[in-house]
Amino acid sequence: MPNHRRPTKRNRNAGTKKSGFKRQSPFTIPAENQLPFYENLNLQATVQKKINGKRVTFLVEKLTSGYSYACTIDDLCRVLTYCPVEDLTGLSLFILRQPKKKETILSPCWGRFVYEFNYQGTVQPAIIIEAVNPAKEIVVKVSDVSLFFQRELDQLGKEGHEIRRIGKKVMVKSSLQSVRSTQLYRTVLHEVGHHVQTKRAVGSYLEKEVFADNYAKQIRALIPDE
Structure with missing residues (x-):
């Protein structure tokens, strides 16, 4: 019998889930x-320290090759002393953290405020400061640069x-000194601001970020330049 199979004909399952398309593990953290x-x-x-008479815990994670912490614990303590005592009430956990590879791709940041961090069985607010690799540029793909x-x-x-700026990409090259300036005088104080706003009636996401x-900015204005 003649073979009616046509090798050049497209398989009806090509590019579908039946052929394995999109069956790979999702690229998530x-x-x-x-x-x-x-x-x-x-x-x-x-490390245990006292800031404005309050005991504060600093957790320091091991670094991987090429990464560094731009801020020292003493740096952070010095800046935090300029925050009013009542603003730091309930905030006693700070973490110097080494991000994983996927996190630097999917969730890059200088630092973050966590409303409920579970440490040794106690759920409490915490501020995280991320380690950085100055040898790696930050690449942001944008179709249009907003005012913000x-x-x-x-x-x-x-x-x-x-x-x-190269086409639709924005490249940010950092040094330890520039990251220190960002994290120490802006990121940390911004995250403390998020802690303060939990005690006040601050509404939308945008309003919280503006607050x-x-x-x-208000606390930075109190800190003398080095």
Whole structure:
């Protein structure tokens, strides 16, 4: 019998789930031990300090090759002393954290405020400051630069970061000194502002961000330049 099969004819399953299309694992930040990714810590040290008479815990995670912490614990303590005592009430946990590779791609940040961080069985607010690799440029793909984003780029430029635009990409080249300037005098104080706003009636996401930005600017104005 003649073979009616046509090898050049397209398989009807090509490009569908039946042929395996999109069956690969999703590119997401993996969960470990059923904990949020930022709670999985590989601790190197735990340090106790006093800020404005209050005991504060600093958790320091081990660094991987090429990464560094731009801020020291003493740096953070010095800046936090300029925050009113009542603003730090209930906030006694700070973490210097090493981000994983996928996190630097999917959820990059200088730092973050966590409303409920589980540490040693106690759920409490915490501020996380991320380690950085100055050898790696931050690449942001944008179709259009909004006014808000342009202001952020301008601020990063003032803090010593090198900003380049290539087509639809924005490249940010940082040094440890420029990251220190950003994290120490803006990120940390911004996250403290988020803690303060939990005690006040602050509404939408945008309003919360504006409140935290203004709080950081107010406290920064109190801190003498180095």
